[in-house]
Amino acid sequence: MTRNLCALALAALALAGIAAASTSGTPGVSSTTITLGSSGPLTGEAAAAAGVLRGAEGYFKYVNARGGVNGRKIDFKYLDDGYDPSRTVQNVRQLIQQDNVFALFSVVGTNGNLAIRDFANASGVPTVFSASGATTFGKEYAKYPWTIGYLPPYAEEGQLYAKHILATNAKKAKIAVLYQSDDYGKDVLAGFRKGLGAKARSLIVQTVGYDPTASDVQSQVAQLKASGANTFCIFAFGKFAIQSFVYANKLGWKPQIYVNDVASASSIMLLNPQSTAEGAISILWGKDPATPKFKKDAGTALGAKIVKKYIPGGNPSDGFLIAGMAEAFSMVDALKAAGKNLTRKGLMNAVTHMNEANNPFLVPGVKVHTTPTFRFPIASAQLQRWHNRHWEPFGGVQSAKL
Amino acid sequence: MRPKQVAFGLGVLVLVVLPFVLSDFRTVQLATVGAYFIAILGLDVLTGHSGQISLGHGAFMAVGGYTTAILMANHGVRDLVTIPIAAAVAGGIGLVAGVPALRLSGLYLALATFGIAVVLPTILKKFDHFTGGSTGITLFGKPTQTGHGVGVWGLTNNQWLYVLTWTIGCALFLFAWWLLDSRFGRSLRAVRDSELAAAASGVNRAKYKVLAFGVSAAFAGVAGALFAINVAYTSPDTFPITLSLYLLVGAVVGFFGSIWGAALGALLIQFLPDIVGLIPHVDPKQGGPTTFFFGLVLVVLMLALPLVLRVASRVANRGYLGAR
Amino acid sequence: MTNFIQQIVSGLASGGIYGLLALALVLIHRSTGVINFAQGEMATLSAFVCWTLISHGWAFWPAFGATLVLSFAGGLALETTIIRPIQGGPLLGIVILTIGLLIAFNGLDTWIWGGAAKQFHGPFSTAPIRVGGVAFSKQDLGVIAVAFVVLALVGVLFTRTRLGLGLRAAAVNPDEARLVGVRVPSMLALGWGLAAVLGAIAGVMAAPSLFLEPNMMQTVLLYAFAAAVLGGMDSPLGAVVGGLLLGVLLNLVGTYVHWIGGELRLATALAVILAVLLVRPSGLFGRAAARRV
Incomplete structure (x- = not known):
């Protein structure tokens, strides 16, 4: 009996602490x-x-x-x-x-x-x-x-990378894509395919997804390398993007890398092996304080x-x-x-x-x-290229058709 | 009147009074607490009384939640109707899972259920044509939502969710109480306390253990269904391994697997972040402190276990995590 | 074909890490009879300690040595202050306690070090070595070598020393062990201390390639469970071999079975756990059956 009452008392006490009043009027706006x-x-x-x-x-x-x-x-x-x-x-x-x-x-x-x-x-x-x-x-x-x-828009980001590939390496590009298998990754990938248009089928040699609860993407990167690709699109978050650079480096794979905006801050890029990161391309819209141009x-x-x-x-x-x-x-x-x-x-x-x-x-x-x-x-x-441990914006500001 | 009946009556009284004194938002928060309460009741039956551990009850909640969400969103089934279906689906899976679980005792059952809870979200994401993938399923504004827009019995939507959850919660509590006081409950505890002795006295060990798994999973299925209805949304990340572990914390907090402490455990799961925020110099926004204190509560309680066991051994019809 | 061999080599590298953590799980299971769910988080905590020392200017090896000593002390302290009071009580009590430690350590790591991934410079170079078309690094070789060295040490400890005999006796039959003069409580504490050391090795070896953050070992723990179960919960050799096999298996299945791909890697590990537990509970090398009634 005492135990049961004790439980009730504790529950009531917890509830008393959380009771709160509500206010009326224009929500969230006061004179101050x-x-x-x-x-x-x-x-x-x-x-x-x-x-x-x-x-x-x-x-x-x-x-x-x-x-x-x-x-x-x-x-x-x-x-x-x-x-x-x-x-x-x-x-x-x-x-x-x-x-x-x-x-x-x-x-x-x-x-x-x-x-x-x-x-x-x-x-x-x-x-x-x-x-x-x-x-x-x-x-x-x-x-x-x-x-x-x-x-x-993520789809636009994908399209800008596609446009750049078509403009610079439309003939010889063999593209491998690592993407986070959720709405984010699929959105960028869809935009990327749309940007390549009819050439998407022939240029993309392999796409591999990963689950964000995974511990690493080592196997995926090895698989993408084995596809014989010379262009590597990393549509991945934080540590998975870093791991992609690390494993590409380890495998001695030197593709042209495109890395998505969410993992392209200078502070993250500096964690990557620089020999692999050199020449990587990303987009930029906010000023990265580490970029010399904006210092x-x-x-x-x-x-x-x-x-x-x-x-x-x-x-x-x-x-x-x-x-x-x-x-x-x-x-x-x-x-x-x-x-x-x-x-x-x-x-x-x-x-x-x-x-x-x-x-x-x-x-x-x-x-x-x-x-x-x-x-x-x-x-x-705008597009930017990683060179000598910092980003260098190039080309003009551009947009894509959504 | 026996003391337990008085306690139950008082509990119901508190539940009736609360919506009148709390804000609309706190009311719906307590509806979520109700869902945890039901899941913990299920865990109490399984772990507290049959001595089988489950570190994966969040997975059974996920089964219930997804049953409700898929039926509501894709098949036009009204939310209230999906609740018994969710219970049946989760309970059925629980029964099926209970059979191999017989072969695993103690440690290995813990390990297997832990694994299932870790893995289930990735499976839900993979089969996205069925589950909506990581986007999840939105139920808000679906015509199958009872009382959406117009309200039920003049209640706000939040009050309705509260009434729905706690009515079911009280009913299931009474059911669990009756069940554990019946022959079934006594047999469960006999099996838990000594498999050999139970077998010698003619209790069918396998039958009771599997049934306990089924009942427990059905409870979790109802909890998952109500959770999905409350939040009006479900996704794989709604049922992470931490949910399963927190349910275990809740069951332990509630007097080591006694159904009489389930409400306390459920309140802790919902409000520990707020309580941690009251500690000076601790910023619960960091997230780390809240997680840390969840673990700490569990450790401290388990250290208190020997003492509790001594006390509990003098109280009849106890529930404790006493399986070997 | 190159990809096939590459996947095997990469799988062995990941498997070395799974094996190391599995070794810690097996050690604690053998010497105290429980499964330590907090093993992964203990490993992460140790790796954070090592990282902190290194970022304060220590060289790797002294920092590593200090981390091992601290982890050993931490493991001893955990056993004496938290585990011992309920030792001998229900086994589930200890399991639940380790769940509490899992949650608490994970929160503590986030609280102290934050959630962002940190770079961890290990002792071995990650520069690629190429043989044929297959690439690997000294880091990979180092992890596997460390796993086998640790395995050998554990083997010597258990089979060739009185201490090891005491550890085993204390776990298998504490009452009789006590009668023949084994100091059971010290043995159990020692078991936790040694497991913490093995966990620390696993954490520090994993951090350079997985990147250090509070959830680093969370999925690795499940792989380590799979490795330990596959090898047999009581066999150190089984843990390491199980880890390597599992690493290779996951890579090959992920690469060549398309509907599994990278997304169902964890599910594959779970399938291994369930299949072994239900079909052959003693695993590949274990002797004791999984049933402990």
Whole structure:
């Protein structure tokens, strides 16, 4: 008996601690603050991507210190989902129903964003500048009017690599592709195939997937090498991309490498064996602070200042932080444009009429441009080549047909 | 009235009162707790009373969750109808799994169930034409969702989920209580405590162990179905190995596999991150601390086991992880 | 054909790591009678300790030596403070305790070192050596060599020394061992200490090619289970041979059975575990059957 009562008492105690009141009025907007919410992998195998949230948080703090947006300070709340989309759903439910956020901003990950968009749209909560480049977030605006992405569409990234191969080595290229077998990897691969067009069948000699819970991709890389390919596309995250370089090096395989944006930060590239990394090609849209061309740049300096002051323990050359600041810069622009009388409709109107050419964290020439029927905020990028331990941008800023 | 009946009555009373004092969001959080509660009940029957360990109950939850999700999304079956089907599918698989499990005792059963829980998400991802792959299956806004948009009995959607989960939770608790107090329960414990003695007294060892596996898996299947209905979404990453391990933590926290502690274990799984956030100088956003404290709770409790066993041996109808 | 041989060679390299961790599992199983689910996380923790020493300017070998000493002490401490109080109680209690350690160590690693993958410079060069069209590195050879050296040492310990005899006796029959003068508690503590050392070797050998992060050994643990079960839970030789066989098997199946591919690698390992446990519980080299009622 005592044990049973004891259990009840403990349960009741736990519950008493969590009871909380809700507020009413315009959700997330008071005379002094705007509350934004987000969710991302603060833990787990994709934890590095949470740098986007910390970068954005840093930029908001910087803006708040200088008076905020139209007199309101931004309160940015983000929760950990460990890259598990069902936890993203629960987090978003908390942010909307408990924390009363004005809008969701920069929710990280393709699967997480896919999982929440029905709920967020049914609740009429803007889900803006999501940290995903899945093509669907820009295309399905009729069905999901409250959702808009930010990053260059993954399909476009694939197409840009394809265009480069067709322009430089259309005759002799034999292409091997390693891709993460989820929506992300398949999206890039689909864009890549589309970019090669009719030649996809003859040029791609092998594609191999890997599961992100795997420990390594050694066997896959050996398999791709054995296909006799001279071009190696790495559409993989963090450690798997690094392992791809390491194993290619170990196998003495020297293909022309194309490595996806998510694993091409200088800080990651420096971990690769340099003899293999030399000459690798990737895309670029945000300024990589380690790239010599941007070392003395005003945007890079501002980023470094923000990291130093507002992001304790942050590495100023972490590309994810800069990407987050770029997103936050656009968000502040949109909030300003939405005016003093801030509404959710007003915000959606602002984010679908972006024309921002002065984002200091983006490569010159890359603009944030949207219309109500064109919802890819960053639709262009530049190619860059890894040379002598740093990236060198080349060619102009270009875009692909989506 | 016997003390246990009083305790149960009080528990139900608390459950009835809670939605009136908690916010809408906390209500739906408690619905999720209800799903964990049911899964832990199942684990209590298996591990606490039949002495078979399962480190893979998250996998049975996944079976239930996917049964519900696939039926709701692709076959137009209403969510309420999918729950018994999920129980049947998971229970059936549990029965089938229970047969080879007979050949594995203790350590090796732990190892095999651990392996299944680690591997299942990769299998769910691979067969994507069936499971939706890593994208998962969204159930939000599906016409098969009961009360979506219009509500049920004037409740908010969150309150409805709470009522649904805890009604089933209470019913299953009563069922487990009755089951463990019946001949079946006594036979299970006889087998657990001494296989030889049980066999000598005419208890069919294999039958009871396999049945326990089936019942336990059916509980987990219901839990998975309710979890999918609550979150209105399911994907392979919803059921990671950590879920299975946390369920075990929950079962141990609940008085070492007694159904009377299941609610406590379920609350811990949901709210430990919030509790860890209360510790000064610890940032639960880092993730590491929460995981660390989950492990620590389990270690500390197991160290307290010898003491508990001594106390428990004086209380009849106990549940404890006492299998050798 | 080149690819076939390459896959075998790469498989042996991965298998060496599985074998090393499996050896630690077998050692603890043989000397204390339990399966240590925290073995993988203990290995990762040791690798992090070694990485920290190296990043503070230590050379590899001194750092490695210090890590082994620290791991041994850590294993002893774990046994005496956490395992011993419930030793002799229900076996499942100890298994659940090691699950608790698995969770706690994983959280601790993330807490202290963060989740990002870290580069770990091992003692062996990763520069390629090519024979015919097949490539491998000193790192690969080194891992396999280390596995066999450790295996030999464990073999000598168990069969040629009084200490080894005591370890085995304490595990198989603690009561009789006590009667003939074996100090059972010390033996059990020693078993944990040695297993921690073997785990540390596995972690440090794995880190250069897998990249060091808190979840590094999580999937490797399942491969190590498969290797140990395949070789027979009580056989050190079986663990290493099982690891190498498994590494080769997974690579060949992943390469040539297309519906399995790279995505069902873990599932293949699980299939090995289940098949061996159900068909031949003693594995390839084990003597004791899996049934322990």
